[in-house]
Each structure stands twice: as structure tokens, then as C-alpha cells.
């Protein structure tokens with residue numbers, strides 16, 4: 045049987061809700077902890093959010109997983125990146141040898157890290173000429189992401205590597221949120237003004253060549269395998285009630301596809317950071333997400349999200365480890 049995009053829809057629909065009992069218990073616990081109400085700011089919201097998804101009033105982050113997906117893009121032939129397409133495969137080797145930024149950040153966050161290279165010797169088609177991927181290719185990439193999630197993990201970071209993919213991400217954002225290429229492209233790996241204008245024009249041609257605005261059709265037409273795989277992993281995490289930390293601009297477009305299928309499909313996601321890629325803030329805003337960190341990163345690979353693991357873990361260390369007013373014999377005002 046030929047795989048079709050409805051196969052993806054069916055899996056996105058496997059969506060357990062947040063555990064309201066655990067969330068309510070976590071909120072009650074938060075109110076009893078030895079601190080003035082609200083004094084831990086967003087850490088408190090983070091802990092309650094996480095507790096609801098994990099179904100436990102006082103959980104910890106013990107087994108985070110970072111997954112990096114890599115794919116090659118046909119549009120690199122249009123001169124949309126400051127780096128050549130071969131860098132994708134070279135960086136995959138670097139990930140495997142432990143030499144990339146994400147290797148250090150994953151290790152520093154005590155996270156397991158997995159790398160999935162998706163058919164690097166078969167780049168997607170140039171989307172200015174028609175769809176980047178067939179429904180079957182897109183579904184296969186989504187499956188790779190779906191199957192890459194460790195069912196025992198308790199916090200998932202998805203990241204990507206794919207020269208040219210800021211152009212693909214901008215095209216997805218434009219198709220799903222409106223506007224033209226110029227509204228969504230950024231400098232990616234560092235293209236100059238000519239490169240930026242070329243990216244905008246490539247996105248505009250991609251939008252014209254691929255008229256469907258159905259979210260999953262957009263994913264196939266303008267996405268890349270690594271973007272479809274991130275969408276698959278995010279959806280799988282939801283089916284397992286595993287909270288997800290989103291990374292930068294590219295990762296956020298994978299979440300946006302799910303959000304456009306059903307806005308609740310990314311309720312288990314949190315924005316790890318705000319990328320320096322200019323349109324990221326608007327993208328997060330469209331999903332109602334507020335980034336945790338703002339460090340001027342513009343790397344991808346899951347780097348900003350991996351940094352945010354520390355914050356989520358710290359939030360749960362306080363929430364689950366602190367004494368209550370009663371336990372500590374502190375007057376609660």
C-alpha cells in the first residue's frame with residue numbers, strides 16, 4: 045500500500061490530554077512551598093505544566109533525549125545558503141564523532157543524543173519546480189521521527205541539520221501564516237544582502253509552484269525530510285505524554301505544521317529559546333509560545349532547546365524538592 049498524508053493525520057490525532065488531576069495537585073503543591081507566592085516566576089508555571097504532562101504532582105527530569113535529524117535540500121542549487129550542501133553530511137559525521145556544539149550541550153544537560161540522517165544522498169526536489177517531497181517520502185520521514193523517540197524519555201529535544209533549511213522553513217511559515225518570502229527569510233548561516241533577496245525570491249517561487257495550503261501538503265511540498273521527521277517526533281512525544289522543548293526557527297516550523305492541523309497538537313511543547321533568525325518571534329507568537337531563553341543563538345541542531353533542559357530540570361528540582369511551609373515549620377503568612 046502506498047503511504048499517504050492521511051497516515052500522518054491519523055497519528056497526529058493520537059493525542060492524550062494533559063492529566064488534569066496531576067496538574068491540579070502540582071498547582072496545589074506549588075502554593076504550599078516555602079517561598080512567597082509566585083516568587084519563582086515562570087519556573088512555577090513550567091513545573092506545573094510539566095507535572096500535568098507527566099501525570100505526576102512532583103516529577104523530576106531524569107532522562108532527557110536529544111534527537112538530531114539531517115536532510116538535504118534541492119533548493120541549495122539556487123544559492124540560498126552561505127555553505128555548500130556537502131556540509132550536511134560532514135556535520136552528521138561530526139555529530140557521530142562528538143565534535144559539534146549539540147554534542148557538548150546534550151552531554152552538559154545529561155541528555156542521551158541520537159542522530160538520524162535521512163537519505164542524504166537523495167536530496168528533496170527543488171520546490172520552485174514543484175513539491176519537494178512526494179506524500180510517500182514525507183510520510184517515511186515523519187515515520188523516522190515518530191520511531192526515533194525513546195518511550196522511556198521524560199523530556200524531548202528535537203533538532204536539525206540541513207544546509208538550505210532556513211529557506212524551506214521560511215517557505216512553510218509563509219504558506220501557513222501568510223505574507224511573502226521577504227517577510228519570513230533571514231540570514232541563516234550568514235548570507236549577504238544578495239543572498240537574502242535570492243532566498244525571498246526562491247520562497248515566492250516555491251509558494252507559486254505549490255498552491256495547496258493544507259498543512260501536511262505544505263510540509264511535503266516545501267519542507268525537508270528533517271523537518272517532517274521533527275514533526276513526527278513531536279507528534280510521537282505527544283502520544284506518549286512526553287513534553288517537548290522546541291529549538292529555533294526551523295524546528296518551530298515543524299511544530300507549526302502540527303499546530304495548523306490542530307492548535308492543541310503542540311500543547312505539550314515549550315519554546316526553548318528565541319533564535320536570532322528574525323521571523324522566529326512571529327512564528328512562536330502564532331502558536332502562543334513564549335521563549336524561555338534569548339541568547340542570540342542562530343545555530344539549530346537543537347542547541348537552544350538543549351540549553352533549556354537545564355531550566356526545566358531546575359524548575360522541577362525546586363517544585364519537587366522544596367519543603368512545604370508545614371514540613372519546614374515556616375510561617376506561611
Ligand SMILES: Cc1cc2ncn([C@H]3O[C@H](COP(=O)(O)O)[C@@H](O)[C@H]3O)c2cc1C
Pocket residue numbers: 124125126127131135204205206207208209210211231232233234235343344345
Ligand atoms: C558548519 C555548520 C553547522 C551547523 N549546524 C547547524 N547549522 C544550521 O545551518 C543550516 C541552515 O542555514 P542555511 O539555510 O543558511 O543553510 C542548517 O543546517 C542548520 O541546522 C549549521 C550550519 C553550518 C554551516
Ligand SMILES: O=C(O)c1cccnc1
Pocket residue numbers: 210232233291292293294295319320321324341342343344345
Ligand atoms: O533558528 C534556527 O533554527 C537556525 C537559525 C540559523 C541557522 N540555523 C538554524
